Amino acid sequence: MTMEGRITQQPLPLHAYKLLRRTTLNRLFMAVHTVGILALLYHHVHTLLFTTSSITFSLLLLLSDVVLAFIWGCSQAFHFRPIRRCELLHNLKEAVEEKDFPAVDIFICTADPHKEPPMGTVNTALSVMAYDYPPEKASVYVSDDGGAQATLFAFMEAAKFARHWLPFCRDNQLVERCPQAYFSSTSYSSPAAEADRLKVIS
Template sequence: MTAFHALRVSRHALLNRAHMLLYSLAILALLRHRLSCLLSSSRFLPLLLADLVLAFMWVACQASRWRPVRRHEFPDRLLREVDPAAFPALDVFICTADPHREPPISVVSTALSAMAFDYPPDRLSIYVSDDGGSAVTLFAFMEASRFARYWLPFCKENGLLDRSPEAFFRSNIGGDSDKMKDSKDKHDDRDSCLVQMMYESMKAKVEGAMERGYVGNDVIFDAEERELFEKWKGFARHDHPSVIQVIFSFMSQSLHTTIAIWILNNSSY
């Protein structure tokens, strides 16, 4: 049977056990002393109870020190032995409530990062709960749904480690160092610049809507999107109905699957 991890007992285990033995003897000696004092005077009862509680707390913390181990995982072996279709379904919940304290562009970057997990995409679902009922947050995810069609394949093709576009473009590192640095293909550089331009364009639109405090008709071009925003009219942060809306469903030949993002607006906190 293939092992998916290697386990090694820490070399400090024997020292830990010796210390535990000596400390246990000291605790027993102290408790014996308290009991002998209690026979002569009841005023030692609170001290005995306190020592018993502290002794119990110490014993309860020793389990991890009895046999400390170090593990080394081999995730590549998992893909060789297990069919990705047999992986458990993974649901990721991202919660937000106030677009002023939690900028929508940051929430979007978190969702895009989760969508780009190195995990079978057909087993992955992303749920975004917006308790604030913000139309700007909705608009941010509508823009992100367009950007994701380019960002997700870009992450997969370049083996990015920083899958959050905000973190990736800020650090200019983000990917597998060998793969990204050794590549001399100018087409890859053009792709990176193009994706960055698309991200900056999306970011400017979202931050512009945030500054205005509303989503204007100048940034909504689709009749279906206008109909969607009609549901958000009249929403107040503490008073709005529950709405569930599928924002993004994506399928490509490189991913062979569909990924969905949901916006959940809840009337309760």
């Protein structure tokens, strides 16, 4: 609530998270391990203070264990509170207007059409172009280091197919937007007539 008494609406969350079950076990393991490290360091310090022989070897052991303990401690930040995040995409358009979406540049690299079949590259490009994102905000670039004629021809044909595929994805709100994956999946059944026509075109 503001100073003038008006209620301000909280922005919609764009993600949520859930604490994983293994958190308690992780923290228990960290506690036991920490006790062991402290006991080891105490032993090293006690040896240094009360030894009558050369302290060089004991000092080196202490330094090495301190370094290893520091590295281990830094790595435990990922295990202290493990969570699983999920995106709330349905809130995106309500929280941010489409005109405020950032511009995105997407680069697809390929080189050898024998090792990277052009159909795979074409399917990648088509699925990226079919993203549920403002078309004027997304730019797709294909870099073919090999300059293969097969890749060029594949993209010339893909440009023709994209005129049908992109509206089809948007009109039917497809989740699987890669043509090859869509036509080989079990979800290929909804708009049967149009989907069959697209399969023939592809």
